[in-house]
Amino acid sequence: MLNVWIVARRELSAYFTSPLAYVFIVIFLALAGGLTFFFGQWLERGQADLQVFFIYHPYLYLFLIPAVGMRLWAEERKSGTIEFLLTLPVTTGQIVIGKFLAAWVFAGIALALTFPMWITVNMLGQPDNGVILAAYIGSWLMAGGFLALSACVSALTKNQVIAFVLASALCFVFMMSGVEIIQSFFRAWTPQTFVESVSELSFLTNFNEVSQGVIDIRDLVFFFSVIGIALFVNTAIVEAKKGV
Amino acid sequence: MWDRIRNADRQVLAWATIGLAIVFFLTLNALSNTVLTSTRLDLTEDRLFTLSSGTRDVLSTLEEPIDLRFYYSQRFDEIGPNIARHADRVRELLDEYERLSNGMIRIEEFDPQPFSTEEDLAVSDGLQGLPFDQSGARAYFGVSGANSTDDQDAIGYLAPERSPFLEYDLTRLISNLAEPEKPVVALLTDLPFQGTQFDNFTPWLILDGLRQFFDVKFLDKDATALPEDTEVLVIAGAHTIKDELLYAMDQFTVNGGQVLAFADPFAETMAMLGPTAGQLPPPGVGQAAIEPLLNAWGVTVARGEFVANLDDAVRVGFPNPETGQQVAVDYVAWLTLQGDRFSKTDAVSAQLQRIVVSTAGAFMSAEGAETRLEPLIYTTPTSDLMSAFEVSQQPNPIALLDRFEPQDTVYNLAARVIGKVKSAYPDGPPENVLEALEDDAAAEALRAAHKSEADTDANIILVGDVDMLANQNWAQVQDVAGEQVAIPTANNADFFINAIDNLRGSQGLVGLRGRGFSIRPFEVIEEMRSEADNKFRNKEQELLARIAEMGETIERLQREEQTTGAILTSQQQSEIDNFRLEMLDSRQELRNVQRSLREDVESLERRVRVFNIWAAPLVIAVLAILLAIVRRIRRSRYHRTVLH
Numbered sequence: 027m028l029n030v031w032i033v034a035r036r037e038l039s040a041y042f043t044s045p046l047a048y049v050f051i052v053i054f055l056a057l058a059g060g061l062t063f064f065f066g067q068w069l070e071r072g073q074a075d076l077q078v079f080f081i082y083h084p085y086l087y088l089f090l091i092p093a094v095g096m097r098l099w100a101e102e103r104k105s106g107t108i109e110f111l112l113t114l115p116v117t118t119g120q121i122v123i124g125k126f127l128a129a130w131v132f133a134g135i136a137l138a139l140t141f142p143m144w145i146t147v148n149m150l151g152q153p154d155n156g157v158i159l160a161a162y163i164g165s166w167l168m169a170g171g172f173l174a175l176s177a178c179v180s181a182l183t184k185n186q187v188i189a190f191v192l193a194s195a196l197c198f199v200f201m202m203s204g205v206e207i208i209q210s211f212f213r214a215w216t217p218q219t220f221v222e223s224v225s226e227l228s229f230l231t232n233f234n235e236v237s238q239g240v241i242d243i244r245d246l247v248f249f250f251s252v253i254g255i256a257l258f259v260n261t262a263i264v265e266a267k268k269g270v
Numbered sequence: 271m272w273d274r275i276r277n278a279d280r281q282v283l284a285w286a287t288i289g290l291a292i293v294f295f296l297t298l299n300a301l302s303n304t305v306l307t308s309t310r311l312d313l314t315e316d317r318l319f320t321l322s323s324g325t326r327d328v329l330s331t332l333e334e335p336i337d338l339r340f341y342y343s344q345r346f347d348e349i350g351p352n353i354a355r356h357a358d359r360v361r362e363l364l365d366e367y368e369r370l371s372n373g374m375i376r377i378e379e380f381d382p383q384p385f386s387t388e389e390d391l392a393v394s395d396g397l398q399g400l401p402f403d404q405s406g407a408r409a410y411f412g413v414s415g416a417n418s419t420d421d422q423d424a425i426g427y428l429a430p431e432r433s434p435f436l437e438y439d440l441t442r443l444i445s446n447l448a449e450p451e452k453p454v455v456a457l458l459t460d461l462p463f464q465g466t467q468f469d470n471f472t473p474w475l476i477l478d479g480l481r482q483f484f485d486v487k488f489l490d491k492d493a494t495a496l497p498e499d500t501e502v503l504v505i506a507g508a509h510t511i512k513d514e515l516l517y518a519m520d521q522f523t524v525n526g527g528q529v530l531a532f533a534d535p536f537a538e539t540m541a542m543l544g545p546t547a548g549q550l551p552p553p554g555v556g557q558a559a560i561e562p563l564l565n566a567w568g569v570t571v572a573r574g575e576f577v578a579n580l581d582d583a584v585r586v587g588f589p590n591p592e593t594g595q596q597v598a599v600d601y602v603a604w605l606t607l608q609g610d611r612f613s614k615t616d617a618v619s620a621q622l623q624r625i626v627v628s629t630a631g632a633f634m635s636a637e638g639a640e641t642r643l644e645p646l647i648y649t650t651p652t653s654d655l656m657s658a659f660e661v662s663q664q665p666n667p668i669a670l671l672d673r674f675e676p677q678d679t680v681y682n683l684a685a686r687v688i689g690k691v692k693s694a695y696p697d698g699p700p701e702n703v704l705e706a707l708e709d710d711a712a713a714e715a716l717r718a719a720h721k722s723e724a725d726t727d728a729n730i731i732l733v734g735d736v737d738m739l740a741n742q743n744w745a746q747v748q749d750v751a752g753e754q755v756a757i758p759t760a761n762n763a764d765f766f767i768n769a770i771d772n773l774r775g776s777q778g779l780v781g782l783r784g785r786g787f788s789i790r791p792f793e794v795i796e797e798m799r800s801e802a803d804n805k806f807r808n809k810e811q812e813l814l815a816r817i818a819e820m821g822e823t824i825e826r827l828q829r830e831e832q833t834t835g836a837i838l839t840s841q842q843q844s845e846i847d848n849f850r851l852e853m854l855d856s857r858q859e860l861r862n863v864q865r866s867l868r869e870d871v872e873s874l875e876r877r878v879r880v881f882n883i884w885a886a887p888l889v890i891a892v893l894a895i896l897l898a899i900v901r902r903i904r905r906s907r908y909h910r911t912v913l914h
Binding site: 043045051052055056059062063069072073139140141146149150152153154155156157159160209213218221222225226234235238240241242243247251252255258262265266268 | 793
């Protein structure tokens with residue numbers, strides 16, 4: 027545990043020494059705000075809630091989170107630092123978890139910096155803050171899911187661009203699995219029960235439910251199992267590629 | 271060689287582990303979706319996703335088994351995950367009902383395929399099939415139920431749009447089956463409750479709602495008595511009442527009968543009857559018709575006067591007759607009441623969030639009355655009593671607002687009568703009622719049965735506006751896949767049905783109504799808009815008066831010139847020119863005033879936009895640059911110290 031903590035801290039502080047982190051946060055905040063006001067017509071709707079703010083998060087994460095996740099392993103592999111990293115007295119699993127936690131906390135910081143929206147909505151009206159809290163939690167969990175998948179893909183390749191594109195594609199499949207375009211693909215050749223279980227694996231459906239203000243244990247199981255399994259696979263990939 | 275094999279082994283092992291992990295992931299989620307149900311943390315303010323105590327009460331007091339059939343066509347899944355999720359929610363809620371009912375509720379689920387026996391069953395149970403594709407096949411999503419005596423009821427289509435009211439709809443279904451004998455409500459009204467020729471006699475939605483719980487018996491114009499089994503009497507906008515009926519209603523009340531009476535200074539909904547109904551009844555008749563009863567109950571009304579209020583006025587668009595310009599104006603006759611305008615101590619009003627009324631009257635305690643009024647819905651002190659004649663013919667919201675003078679008085683728009691009421695006929699049945707009877711024996715019997723004072727406390731609720739029951743004041747009808755679904759926009763129907771339920775002492779569903787409904791506007795912006803509009807109107811009035819005055823002067827001078835033939839002096843001519851210029855200036859100023867007031871709201875919106883889109887990114891960017899500079903300075907210092 028201590029080792030995980032040390033890795034996470036080192037990684038997190040590394041984020042803030044490169045300009046990339048700041049660029050990411052600035053882009054995320056500006057886009058989240060812009061989409062809410064210009065596409066979501068938040069002011070014109072006249073409703074004191076943050077529904078149109080959260081509704082764009084899955085789509086923002088679709089390309090912003092793979093951008094954070096792509097460098098987690100691909101960069102280490104390219105610069106060769108992975109050899110050094112793996113000789114440290116920590117297990118691969120600990121490094122995987124530590125790296126993921128750092129990135130997840132970083133995503134959390136970016137998300138928390140949208141707090142002016144929360145202040146504004148409370149100044150203009152009387153929103154249901156319980157629903158807003160649930161939506162923030164849901165959004166952060168979803169970011170964690172996207173991130174774990176992106177980290178996993180990043181471990182497969184040296185090339186960050188390939189990692190980014192693959193991770194985006196994988197996240198897209200997970201995000202949209204409840205939607206008909208993905209469902210119809212499975213419906214053609216798999217039994218109905220399989221199609222149903224695929225639809226349950228959708229980031230979008232699970233996030234939509236949480237963002238209505240109710241945190242269901244199944245949504246938690248879903249998000250944490252995505253994160254857990256992706257990190258497990260990530261460890262297996264790093265192990266498998268050791269010395270290759 | 272050995273290394274390569276070992277490496278290959280490791281890779282195969284890794285891929286196998288990954289494969290297993292994915293299988294584990296799928297299994298875990300499939301399991302969690304079937305095994306884990308209803309464990310949820312409800313963070314919504316009104317606990318929308320938690321079963322209410324009202325439902326729990328209804329379920330725990332069931333005495334007979336109820337069989338529910340849940341129909342869901344799996345084909346709905348193809349439409350999208352939302353409807354499938356809603357179906358899951360219904361399924362879970364039904365399971366929860368089953369669990370809490372101590373075995374009294376039994377549930378069966380069906381997936382009606384086109385042209386199957388299940389489909390026939392669904393149709394005969396009263397489900398509405400939605401056309402699914404071109405082939406004419408229909409899909410079903412609803413619940414039907416039956417009790418042990420074969421009474422049936424159903425929710426024909428569980429529209430996802432009504433999801434916040436799902437618990438209410440299901441509990442109502444069960445409650446109806448648990449109590450199949452519907453209590454009789456006698457309804458006396460002159461309003462078009464059952465529709466008009468203009469809407470193909472489509473009944474008001476509120477009547478559908480009422481019929482779900484009660485056996486509604488309309489009293490016709492010639493009725494002289496109440497139906498024998500009447501539990502609750504509703505007087506909703508009756509303009510003339512026969513003396514016999516009025517006496518019957520009086521005795522019904524004195525004998526402890528339950529009454530919900532509307533005394534509306536002006537029933538706008540009468541206009542819906544169109545020209546065939548003749549002229550609109552003059553203001554005050556709806557109040558006058560039941561005034562003898564009201565007085566006997568110790569209540570007075572300001573006949574023909576409605577409560578105008580500025581704080582809760584509905585904003586309407588109105589073309590200013592003087593300028594022809596469309597302006598937004600607070601129409602003080604129509605009110606949207608929210609939040610603290612409802613008594614939180616009375617079960618009838620405690621759950622209300624929003625009530626819409628139009629030209630509502632007020633109730634006051636009569637001097638020396640032995641009863642008292644317990645307010646249920648009331649206004650803020652920024653209120654005034656105004657004559658309903660002001661709005662009965664071509665209402666002018668601007669003129670109305672000009673004449674509005676706040677009286678610093680809170681008015682009761684709905685109230686409960688507390689105490690023992692008296693009869694409006696202290697000397698026994700009125701002569702004309704006795705004379706109308708067939709024989710002396712009947713007259714004697716009526717005289718003997720007469721009661722001039724109640725023994726028990728009254729069960730009376732009074733409401734000052736009857737238009738609140740009309741669709742346009744509380745519901746929107748949406749077309750959802752060809753079905754008409756009512757989506758409430760205010761709690762008017764909840765209040766109406768709650769009041770009747772509460773009068774007859776049934777509390778089960780009272781607490782459930784009003785849940786699942788919340789409108790949270792940007793109060794600050796709305797207030798600013800309202801303030802800006804008022805300011806503009808004042809300024810506008812001032813300038814318009816000035817423009818009119820100048821116009822008159824110019825006209826007078828020109829007329830003098832024409833009639834007397836006297837040529838205007840150059841001084842007069844220049845005066846006219848000056849006036850013209852000033853008039854143009856005034857008009858310009860008017861436009862400027864309007865623009866500048868709108869600017870307040872617009873500038874707030876601009877600030878909000880900039881603050882939310884750019885403030886945080888800018889701070890981060892500046893911080894990043896500062897940090898970079900600090901780091902560079904530190905690094906160069908370090909280099910210097912190392913080098914020297």
